Amino acid sequence: MSSVNRLEPPGLLTVLASQFICGINMASRPARTTSKPRAASSDMLARSKIPVWIVKALLSNGVKRVSKLAAMTDDELLAIPGIGKRAVELIRSVLGAFDGGRSKR
Known part of the structure; x- marks a missing residue:
């Protein structure tokens, strides 16, 4: 049998060592998850x-x-x-102006 150099995938230890040497920290990366759609910034x-x-x-x-x-x-x-009551009045007045501006478009 002849000796053939086969390329084998690197082991986990090799991958972790190379990431450590290169400064890549996989644990600090956020996991990829499906996120909710973001609301408009105007909301x-x-x-x-x-x-x-x-x-x-x-x-x-x-x-x-x-x-x-x-x-x-x-x-x-x-x-x-x-x-309180004053805050509710201010909120309603701002929301009234907000809704009024939208309906004019």
Whole structure:
């Protein structure tokens, strides 16, 4: 039998060693997952014209999107710490202007 150099795939240890030498850290890379489609940036609460103090109160309670905020009732908003009657009035006035601008297009 003649000696033939066959190329075999590198073993796991060889691959890990070469990644370590090259500075590639596979553990730090995020796993590829299917992500949800991103909402339009215009739907982001932080980009709205709602006052910052109201946005902070809403964000700390999980409200991140204008569309979610628009779907909330006044009672739901008033249940959020830091949101009172004046905040609800400001939110409704900004959302009214927001919806009014959309319907004109």
